[in-house]
Amino acid sequence: MGKYFGTDGFRGEANINLTADHAYKVGRFLGWYYNEKRRRDAAAGRAVSDGPARIVIGKDTRRSSYMFEYSLVGGLVASGADAYLLHVTTTPSVAYVARVDAFDCGIMISASHNPYYDNGIKLINGEGEKMDEETISLVEAYLDGDLNAFGEHWDELPFATRDKIGCTVDYISGRNRYIGYLISLGMYSFRGVKVGLDCANGSSWNIAKAVFDALGATTYVINAEPNGLNINLNAGSTHIEGLQKFVVEKGLDIGFAYDGDADRCLCVDEKGNVVTGDHILYIYGRYMKERGKLINNTVVTTVMSNFGLYKALDELDIGYAKTKVGDKYVYEYMQQNGCRIGGEQSGHIIFSKYASTGDGILTSLKLMEVMLARKKPMSELAAPLKIYPQVLENVKVTDKTAAQNDADVQAAVQAVAEALGDTGRILVRESGTEPLVRVMVEAPEHEICQKYVDSVVQVIRDKGYAVE
Structure with missing residues (x-):
């Protein structure tokens, strides 16, 4: 992770530690960088498209997203790039459009599942993947006024002038094409199936229902009235209890909950039980194995996946890999090893045949496919x-690296690990996006989990790292 960009972009409270000025500078750099790259490629005789750099931008429903969008666009066009606006849309749609429409890169303005006052800038390369670390490091260097790129030092970036100044293009057609793509992936009619959708008052509010309606579902929607301040507020995949109640009260067959930018999805079965990302990996991994589609016989997980998932996969003779937390790392492993499915317990699921990033709506379509193909309710699957x-406690700290590396904290963690033996596990890690240390314990009983989590958290507090 860099100084500004974590595992999921440059994230912070709007105009506190992520400002409009930051966004303008990110736009200035990206517009200049991709234009300069095109110029040098052309001079070297390498194939390059004519015209200025093309960069596509999407945003979620936060009030500050408009501010960051306009700031980014100002920087991009000032550097001579053309900015294509998808308007309010999902992160996976930006990745899709960047890939299929040959953009130099994509930008998504979102803080995902965070509250409305936070926001973020996610960078996506021309292949629809999260931006490489080398380019991210150049962005950060420019933000700090110490940029070395293309073998030169740049005290300041040149402005475009006259006909080289970039323009802004309304590109809502790209978002509509993405919706069409999702609809095309529906292998079965959803007619007669009652589906609940919780859109978290976020990016999926005007996309998800259109897809399910087109496939024939009887669709019921909650939390699809964004006002700029209510994204993720007691809604969506981080507050799934609302959808659980809704599914039971309405007698629905299934429900899906998305987060603010709809790159993750959790499910609720017909009985109101939560179907986590681990369940989704199990259900669809098994479905692929049964049809001979599970290439490499491997499901890619993270270190946060539940013990129970590995036991269930063992029973099916399905192999698994474990990566660091972050769908970025899951995708990297999948690409390097040719795997078809991977994801996180939180609901970031990647189907590499169909997408280059986690896609909540796609995930819900794939679960519908299994349910309809196997003619079984989700609870049975x-x-x-x-x-x-499992007990997970997020401890807000003054310095997450120092807290995790403290000798007394490590000793407390080791003591828990020894006490659990092979009956459970403890995992302590830094958040990639927030000033948090996450302490997680899995064990046969909830009380055991809570006891050991409390013991480690208490040491973090006693050493003065916790922000109360």
């Missing part, structure tokens, strides 16, 4: 996976 009790 999820039943073989027995989830171990």
Whole structure:
């Protein structure tokens, strides 16, 4: 992780530690960088498209997203790039459009599942993947006024002038094409299926229902009235209890909850039980194995996946890999090893045949496919996976690296690991996007989990790292 960009972009509270000025400078750099790259490629005789750099931008429903959008556009066009606006849309749609329409890169303005007062800038390369670390480091160097690129030092970047100044293009057609792509992936009619959607008052509010309606579902929607201040507010995948109640009260067959930018999805079965990302990996991994589609016989997980998932996969003779937390790392492993499915417990699921990033709406379509193909309710499909009790506590700290590396904290963690033996596990890690240390314990009983989490958290507090 860099100084500004974490595992999921440059994120912070709007106009506190992520400002309009930051956004303008990010735009200035990207517009200049991709134009300069095109110029040098052309001079070297390498194939390059004519015209200025083309960069596509999407945003979620936060009030500050408009401010960051305009600031980014100002920087891009000042550097001579053309900015294509998808307006309010999902992160996976930006990735899709960047890839299929040959953009130099994509930008998504979102803080994902964070509250409305936070925001973020996610950078996506021309292949629809999260931006490489080398380019991110150049962005950060420019933000700090110490840029070395293309073998030169740049005290300041040149402005475009006259006919080289960039323009802004309304590109809502790209978003509509993405919606059409999702609809095309529906292998079965959803007619007769009652589906609940929780759009978190976020990016999916005007996309998800259109897709399910087109495929024939009887669609019921909650939290699809964004006002700029209510994104993720007691809604969506981080507050799924609202959808659980809704599914039961309405007698629905299934429900899906998205986060603010709809790159993750959790599910609720017909009984109101939560179907986590681990369940989704199990259900669809098994479905692929049964049809001979699970290339390399591997499901890619992160270190946060539940013990129960690995036990269930073992019973099916399905292999698995474990990566660091972050769908970025999951995707990298999948690309390097040719794997078809991977994801996180939180609901970031990647189907590499269809997308280059986690896509909540795509995930819900794939779960519908299994349910309809197997003619079984979601509760039955999820039943073989027995989830171990888990307690996760996020501790806000002054310095997450120092807290995690403290000798006394490490000793407390080691003591828990020894006490659990092979009956459970403890995991302590830094958040990639927030000033948090996450302490997680899995064990046969909830009380055991809570006891050991409390013991480690208490040491973090006693050493003065916690922000109360």
